[in-house]
Amino acid sequence: MSDTLVETPVPVEPARKRRNWAKIAGVAALLVVLVFFPVITGTEVAYLKAGQYVLIGVVGAVGLTLLVGQAGQLSLAHPFFLLVGAVSYAVLAGDAGESGDLVGLGLPPLVAMIGAVAICALVGLAFAPVSGRLRGIYLGVASLSLVFLGLYLGQSLDMLSGGTSSGRPPPTFEVFGFRFANTEPAPTIMGVAIQKQQRLWYLFLVIAIGSYLLARGAVRSRVGRAWRAVRDNEAAATAMGVRVWWSKAQAFTVSSAFAGMAGVLTALWLDLVKPDENEFIGTYSITVAIGYLAMVLIGGLGSIPGAVAGAVVVNGLPQLLTLGATEFGWFASAGAGGLSPVLVSAFVYGAAIVLVVLFEPGGLAAIGRRLTSRQGDRR
Amino acid sequence: MNTFLQLVLNGLGKGAVYALLALGFVIIFKATEVVNFAHGSLVLIGGYFVYATKDALGWAGAAALGIVSAAVAALLIERLLITNARNADVNSLALLTIGVDVIVTEEIVRRLGADIPFVGDPYDALPLQFAGLTVFRTQLVALIVGIVLITAFFLAFRFSTWGVAMRAQAENKEAAALMGIRSSRVTATAWLLAGALAGVAVLFMATQDFSGAGLGRGTHAIALIAFPAAILGGLDSTVGAVVGGLIVGLTEALSAQYISFEFSKSAVFLVMLVILVIWPSGLFGTRELSRV
Structure with a gap:
């Protein structure tokens, strides 16, 4: 896997300052837009839902790019951890349901969310004997077995997952008495009522930014250096004093925890936890595994901003096109068997993968780096 | 006992189909070190051409056309994409084939629309009875075709000029080139052959007997089962692909009956x-995995 995370060396002092200001201004502007996004969208909640879906993708993709790009372990198991996260949250925070045939521990939602992430991390750690021994494609296909296992377990353990027919509703999220649900009266920002979807947007945004910062911290620290060392040459890493098996297990565990968080968010986003009926279409299916892989690949393997960009492309595009279809009647003429939003976005990201591999192995991150370095004057 | 024998025969029939697919992966991997994630879409292309031309050409003609089209599609992937991405490492190329797979699969599924056609007309849904056993005819035909093709492949691999060239190249690319072996011809033939095997496999996969479902996303998912077959046998072992295919076929048939x-x-x-x-590079794979 290519080394995509070389921090640009800083040439001279004044140039550095100028570039940093431009960057800070850009980030600040982006943050302002994100914070005021619910105000911008106003009553058009559909746009907000699309944005939330992108943020879920960000959390998952950041986790996957650590594993695939930084630690060099190809994994297609992401949907499995999404499923484990979603079900764990529902089980930990939920109640027994009306007929009493569901398992629910009724813990506070915040505890359940943390618990779900911890469970995913432990399951990822439990996979370490496999992930530590296998390499490359062997690991990729081996990790695919988790997706099949998840499909089977989700279908057969009805009392946990709610079953394929009806699923189970995830409990409303709540922090210290503040409920992420519609209330009367609702607080407002600039005249826009902050109801359930707006609140969830802020929740997702905070978690996505937190994930981003955590991952960046890991990459820049000793942990990330160990991952890259193991990725590039295990023997050399051992010689440098890196515990290879632990470093590998660590990467898989951390990545699983990120996926688990994305799973909890997925449950909240859909307002439903429901296992898939088959392995190729669904919330936790192989298609999703390929989608996440596409995100990190389009963004540039190992690059965290790249993973964010990849999530925008892969998760955002179908949402945007679907919105276009409902709001402006795109694809209306196509009819059955014609072009659908999902189809078009699959074409786009399929083609994007091919183009990235052919022309820009560093992905969007490399393109971005080149653009920013051209703006800053390099003598 | 009879049930068990029936299951074993049906399982071997399925296994033969998986072996054909897994053999395709392995041939491509040996020749180009690329893991072809687009194998499922080659299967779909073959099946689609059979379905589209069955009425005009008759089944046999359509089947031949399907096999040829899958082979040509594989060749196109190799010529247009793989050879043009010389700078990319093999892992990126594997991911590139995922991109191809996404596009082709979506397009074929769109073209099929609401249809999920069966493409095994001459033998599908005509169970055979003998010696108190009921055997799906498709699986039996698949087993025979599989044995014939796999034997032919191993003979060619061992004795033909192409087989020798391919083994030489898999062993040592530079040395093979110095001996006058044209690398591009070897890899092109490998992809062509793998595509043709996928084209044959689909004739059995999209049937009532094999999966109970016609050509569609399900067929693509079945092709995915050939991945474990190739992997557990060892990605760079042709024998491993066949053994892996049979293990997968038997496991599937027996566990479907005895577990669920x-x-x-x-x-x-x-x-x-x-x-x-237990064996991190599969049953017959090369232990030293420096190239993966």
């Missing part, structure tokens, strides 16, 4: 996991 139908696919992957934990 839903579990059968997971069972295949679990068997693969166990084998991989």
